[in-house]
Amino acid sequence: MAPVSPEGNDLPPRVLVLAGGLSFEREVSLRSGRRVLDALRSVGIEDVEIRDADATLLPILTADPPDAVFIALHGAPGEDGSLRGVLELVGVPYVGSDAHAARVAWDKPTAKAVLREAGLSTPDWVALPHEMFSVLGAGAVLDRLVARLGLPLMVKPAQGGSGLGAHVVRTPEDLPTAMVGCFAYDSTALIERYVSGAEIAVSVIDFGDGPQALTPVEIVPSAGIYDYTARYTAGVTTWHTPARLPDEVAAEAARVAIAAHNALGLRDLSRVDLIVDPDGGIHVLEVNVAPGMTETSLLPMALRASSLELGEVLRRLVTRAIRRTVTAS
Numbered sequence: 001m002a003p004v005s006p007e008g009n010d011l012p013p014r015v016l017v018l019a020g021g022l023s024f025e026r027e028v029s030l031r032s033g034r035r036v037l038d039a040l041r042s043v044g045i046e047d048v049e050i051r052d053a054d055a056t057l058l059p060i061l062t063a064d065p066p067d068a069v070f071i072a073l074h075g076a077p078g079e080d081g082s083l084r085g086v087l088e089l090v091g092v093p094y095v096g097s098d099a100h101a102a103r104v105a106w107d108k109p110t111a112k113a114v115l116r117e118a119g120l121s122t123p124d125w126v127a128l129p130h131e132m133f134s135v136l137g138a139g140a141v142l143d144r145l146v147a148r149l150g151l152p153l154m155v156k157p158a159q160g161g162s163g164l165g166a167h168v169v170r171t172p173e174d175l176p177t178a179m180v181g182c183f184a185y186d187s188t189a190l191i192e193r194y195v196s197g198a199e200i201a202v203s204v205i206d207f208g209d210g211p212q213a214l215t216p217v218e219i220v221p222s223a224g225i226y227d228y229t230a231r232y233t234a235g236v237t238t239w240h241t242p243a244r245l246p247d248e249v250a251a252e253a254a255r256v257a258i259a260a261h262n263a264l265g266l267r268d269l270s271r272v273d274l275i276v277d278p279d280g281g282i283h284v285l286e287v288n289v290a291p292g293m294t295e296t297s298l299l300p301m302a303l304r305a306s307s308l309e310l311g312e313v314l315r316r317l318v319t320r321a322i323r324r325t326v327t328a329s
Contacts, residue, residue: 013045015318016066018083020052023075024164024185028232032293033072035300039293039311040070045318053083061090068321069094070314071290074161079290080106093325095317097289101265105289108158108190111264112284118263120256121283123275124149125192127158130183142175145191152194155179157186161288163227168194197277199226200243201298202257203291204270205308207316208323211261213254215305217298218243232296239298241305249280256282268317271299 017040019033020026033050040048051057053073069092077083081103087094097105105111109127116122126145133141145153155178156166165185167178182189199219204211218240221230230237243250257272264270264287271291275283291299293310300310 012047013067013318013322015040015045015048015068015070017048017050017070017072018053018078019050019072021073021075021078025074025161028292028294029072029074029078032074032297035293036070036072036314039314043311043315045315053077058086061092065092068318070318071096072293074290074292076159079161080159093321095321096268097266102289105264105266105287106159108286111287114263115260115284118259120260120263121281123192123195123283125190127188127190129188133179138176146172146175149191149193154192154194155182156190157182158188158190159186163231166225166227168225195275195277195283197275198243200253200274200276202253202272202274203299203302204257204261204272205313206268208320211258213257214302215241216243216245216250216253217241217301232294234296239301241301245276249276253282256284260284260287268320
């Protein structure tokens with residue numbers, strides 16, 4: 001069913017897919033954007049185009065606004081709330097979480113604090129800006145990190161995605177190199193206690209009747225870490241859908257994913273990354289407000305395993321975004 005106008009007439013939606021950007025994840029974003037475009041066209045939404053978020057965007061949105069925008073930009077500004085704030089400013093409806101919620105989820109230390117306040121388990125962490133690292137002395141800071149959090153550790157950028165700059169640290173000698181690699185992608189490093197177990201991704205979809213968790217996907221990277229290479233290089237990661245979990249653990253993972261989605265105030269879609277430890281405990285690693293849509297991305301895998309078709313899901317989310325704006329007006 002096509003989106004409807006305030007008068008109730010069916011309208012053929014015109015959708016603008018934003019993809020590309022200037023982040024380290026540009027190529028992944030372009031692949032996601034093309035997949036979204038193809039999926040929408042496969043369900044009869046022909047008037048859809050891809051555009052980058054550049055200096056031409058705002059004049060176009062102002063002079064000839066589309067019916068809805070789908071944000072397939074990964075990294076900032078697609079996930080940090082800034083572009084969403086601009087879309088809200090010009091009154092163009094879009095799929096996904098609003099600017100404030102996206103901003104909170106984008107900053108991993110802030111999101112982890114919100115999740116913990118909501119009673120969800122997330123690994124203990126320290127957020128360390130590069131300037132503080134330099135001022136206090138690298139050696140002294142690294143010694144305290146190991147003493148406080150133990151080993152192994154996970155080091156990753158406080159803001160960012162696709163596993164860029166992420167490192168598992170198993171010995172004190174490996175920590176300086178991991179920190180340098182992390183600071184290449186962000187000025188603040190998130191250092192958290194490494195929790196061993198099964199790495200699970202639970203995507204969440206909400207068509208307007210409440211968030212529902214999709215089939216969990218288990219991630220088994222051959223190198224032991226789900227970094228950029230493991231995510232987007234064919235043959236180096238194995239995925240299991242559904243995840244190889246006991247029924248009661250899978251149900252709890254779904255509950256935790258929905259609780260994380262709600263705690264952060266998200267809407268429409270998200271992906272919650274979890275670790276299931278050997279005792280069945282579930283720990284939230286991070287939450288993504290603009291899940292990838294490439295051929296190796298986790299949300300499309302979860303949709304297939306849940307017997308949902310990508311194009312139909314995207315069409316329903318576009319419809320919801322337009323109706324949400326109509327209702328608000």
